[in-house]
Amino acid sequence: MSIRHDQKEQRKSLILQSALDLFIRKGYGETKIADIAKAADMSMGLLFHYFDSKEKLYEELIRIGCERLKMDFNFSSDSPLAIFKGAAEEMFNMISINPFAAKMFVLMENAQHLESLSEDLKEMLIEADKLIKRSIPLIEKGQLLGEIKQGNAEALAVAFWCSIQGIAQYIALHPEKPCPNTMWIMSIVENKEGALRSED
Template sequence: MNSRQQQKEQRRQLILQAALDLFIRKGYGETKIADIAKAANMSMGLLFHYFESKEKLYETLIRIGSEKLKMELNFAEASPLMIFQYVTEDIFQTINANPFAAKMFVLMENAQHLDTLPSDIKEMLAEANTLIAKSIPLIEEGQRLNEIREGNPQALAIAFWNSLQGIAQHIALQPNAPCPKAEWIIAILKK
């Protein structure tokens, strides 16, 4: 990538970061495109060169978040409980190393509650619920192997994923907060 392309990509990332910060602090409706341009330290004209509207900018962030949610929960030779352990460790490592990732959890959760989003964005957001659905057979297998506690598999999946969601949101909004240990979250599932 040449220096001009690098500069364009850096500006694009700066806009995305500024918009993400504003969207999670002020909300989508209260964030104005002028606020984003000011936070990114650029003119509105330059911002529009990268994103044609606030809606397109928001949609880009939702697409980024949705891609991250498309994780597969199958690791070769790993037991169901170890798969949840790996996922937890990976998420905690990511949100500790990259504040943008933690903030995406907040954005994705907030976006779930907006009625005004286009249907294609709502479909992308539905991917979050598939993680719970994908987890149910894995929990059932772990229960069969006697490594995951008894209980409703869907309820256990909800408890697990919402714990991760809440922790990521807290760290996004309180960056100096300590991150819990992965095994504390795994205790939700462990027999």
């Protein structure tokens, strides 16, 4: 790839990161395109070369967030608990080493409450929000195997994913704070009694 192409990609990345910081600190409505250009240390003319408007820039961030939140539960593993553990480890690793990823959780949560979004973006957010529903059959399978504690599968899914969401948002706003241990989150769904019986 050419140096020119690399420079363009770096500028685009800088614009996205600057906009993301402002959107989560000031909110979408309060952030002006001039604020983003200033934060990215470039002219508004150069910024418009990459994004036509604040709306297009916000849309791009939402698309990135939706793409990253897609999780496929059709893994070959026979252990639902192992799938949840892998997902939690992946999420925590991502937010620990990549501040951009942690901030995306804040942006995605805030976007859920914006009425001015286009229909396309609303559809994307609905898809991204299906993570809880898609994990319910996995929890039910884990309950049958004795790996996952008994109880309402949807409620367990809510507790698990909302804990990760809340932690990600906190780390995004307080990057100097330590990320919790994955096993603490796993205790939300893990059937400890079943694990002990399998060790006997």
